[in-house]
Amino acid sequence: MTPANTSRVNDFTIKIATVNGTGSASANTLLMKSIFRSGIPVMGKNYFPSNIQGLPTWYEIRITRDGHVARSGQVDIMVAMNAETYARDVKEVAPGGYLVYDSTWPRPALLKREDIAVFGVPLARLCNENFNGVRTRILMKNICYAGVLAALLDLDLARIRELLAETYAKKPQLVDSNMKAIQLGYDYARATFPCPLPLRVEQMTRTAGHIMIDGNTAAALGCVFAGATVAAWYPITPSTSLMDAFKMFADRMRVDRDSGRRNFAFIQAEDELAAIGMVIGAMWNGARAFTATSGPGISLMNEFLGLAYYAEVPAVIFDIQRVGPSTGMPTRTQQGDLMECAYASHGDTRHVCLYPANPEECFYMAVQAFDLAERLQTPVLVLSDLDIGMNDWMCRDLKWDDNYRPDRGKVLGQDEILKLEKFYRFVDKDGDGITARTLPGVHPKAAYFARGSGHTQYGAYTEDPTDYQMVLDRLLEKWATAKKLMPRAVIDATAGAPVGLVSLGSCDGAIREAMDVLKSRGVGVDYMRVRSFPFSEDVERFLAAHELLFVVEQNRDAQFRALLTLETAVEKSKLRSLLHYNGLPISSAFIVEGVLAELQPRQQLQPKGAVRG
């Protein structure tokens, strides 16, 4: 085993505290991308308020040579630009770390810390002396701290200029003014502080074949590639950027060059009820349609989801989960809609859910969601969350196979209809619980009446107990078929341990990092990441094969654990919950501590020599 690398080069976290609406996002993106283009794995997390301007906001950049994707849980360099949060920002810096602040105005001496290095830069003064206009000065102050960091971390200024040139390709004068601000901060830092710091960046080659993208953009791209033509939604944080991205891509790639006609319909609905209604109407009528929403929207969509389940109409819904209950914390992350989505609506309903873990999977699962929805003639919910959806993640390049063709499921064309004696909408001819459907306009013989009221397998209204139950039971057979079509769980059983971690979605990065840490401490664990509901068949096997299972999820009520106990044969006593639900993305430290807290006392109870190595 090689000795652990104790150097902090390419392995630290910067946190930038600013005021919402001051343009700090451009500075942060600039920093992230210049590190990424230096070949160093990097990750960004945005902790922003539900506000347009004025409230505190933070951006965290983790430079991680090992390619971790979770929040690190500690801050090595703090850029404290916001006087309002200065006190707490100072406290958050890890011992031995650094604090950069705007020294134009004095800060309270009471907050001084002896265990960190404090660098004062008169950012406001520098910008006031060099730029005109209030707004410009505020914006440039933020660009200026990027220059300070460039000097401290040893970032390549030529690369920064190159990025600015790309961003402002249409406004070249902005490249110069931004570069001037960068240089002001850079020169001041070089002249004043010991640059570069031991926490610095060094060229690597680990980002080739990768992109930096957020999950909402990737999911939107997936919808374009899936051939979705109808997009209906009601604006809600944190899902809105998915629709914005779809519109942006569609405007570029779906507009006929000659006629200017748009090969998509983009509909801002009056509420989420209407949004899901439009999706159902469009998919019933043969177009691929989707909506994106968050928890409160799913609550409103419940009635329609039940209709789509029972009337067997495909629909694709992206739920970018945020913190609940109720309005909760709209700009913070959680996995709080697992239960609600699995069984949305009254009566016996259950829905296909997909759980992407990162933007890359958002892209592929978006495509898969449409195929599954049309194959199974039922709603498919893709449960992303704010952390995946709105933060920039380093992902492998997205790949596309030009041989892909949408699976439209059992939709009868005119030729097939003409061969039929009679068409019955809900008669199961193949024994898989999926019955053939037809689209409006195809042929009078194929017309049927879609309804949410009790119906027979022939599609007629019924209140007859046997006829009603026959359809309801067949829906369960369809559910059994769905199980076979679901993406399999991702299983890492290399440890061959009796202890397993079980999780889903955005916990993945923190878990994989935690497994490395645990391994370095001599604790080997297996890991299963579930990717769908209904659970694929391998889930049951993994649960059965392990003695103790930590169920890691980001909600208070252990919703995922509840789903496992409801839908599998696992004994409850084997399951331990590790629940993280404060609105911040889960960190590896939380998981390591949780696992060790449970395992260490157990190991101490065992006689010597029985401890597994």
Next chain:
Amino acid sequence: MTFIAKPKVAHPSLPKNALGFTRRDYEGALSTLCAGCGHDSITAAIVEASWALAVEPQNMVKLSGIGCSSKTTAYFVSGGHGFNSVHGRMPSIAMGANAANRALQYIGVSGDGDTLSIGLGQFCHAIRRNLNMLYIIENNGVYGLTKGQFSASADVGSTAKKGETNFQPPIDPVLLAMTLGASFVARSFSGDKQQLVPLIQAGLRHQGFALIDVLSPCVTFNDHEGSTKSYAYTREHYEPAVHADFVPLEREIIADYKEGETLPLLMHDGSRIVLRKLDTAYDPTNRTLAAAQIQERMKAGEYLTGLLYVERSQNEFHQLNATPDAPLNSLPYEVLSPGAQGLEKVLARYR
């Protein structure tokens, strides 16, 4: 309701339309509504209008929400697909369906509860989008399936079957639609087939959102004395202001109207509506004046009926969205996917 189905075989002497279909071909399942229900007369008028227009049955898409009225989409044009959705949400289903395939004919049937209470929001927004559909409200002022509660269209002072008086002002769909910018707004009475059939024909051909509010008495829960939506009350207080004759493209206009009293309106497909003023003071092409007059007469307890407001609507949803003429659901996948090369170009932005 009756449980005796009509024989499937039609008499050979029944008249046929341009497609060779008889009226029977535009019928649907047997009605399960009460005998004498106004809604059944509206169903019959829809059958008549669809037959007369020679609509291809499979091209008619029938949409509804929940309630007595919403059941009726099963009772006409059985060759067209139907979607009986959830309470008050038919407009969103219609919007989605229409977005997917603009080439079909969309007809929605709703009730006063479905439209004016639970579905008021969706109704308004369908009008704002100028969704290309015919929207019929079968308006009886009462909830039938739940046995006789007032609906939002019940008039002040009208009494329920059990004697309770309504004190809340009604929401009038006609005035509401006119305020929201609807380009085809009509009111009729289920008992006046002469008036209703051409209105349905014109409404089906109108490009954009067409509303027909049809007073349709509930024989079981709202046909008593004290009701303002009973057969007797409606017959007494309803006043045709404008008669609309629908003249399809194929037929020549027979000019039997006197100059000055008639107004032919050309529709987008080349057919015409010929308006005949029955009330000379009424102008169905002036939104503000027409609305004021409707309100005036309403105060006097009278329902003005007919094609109360009409204009050639310019921008229905698809024109605003600039969708191609070919239905979105017919576009081949190759047109929709940017392919591996397209993806590579996109990814360059994220490096």
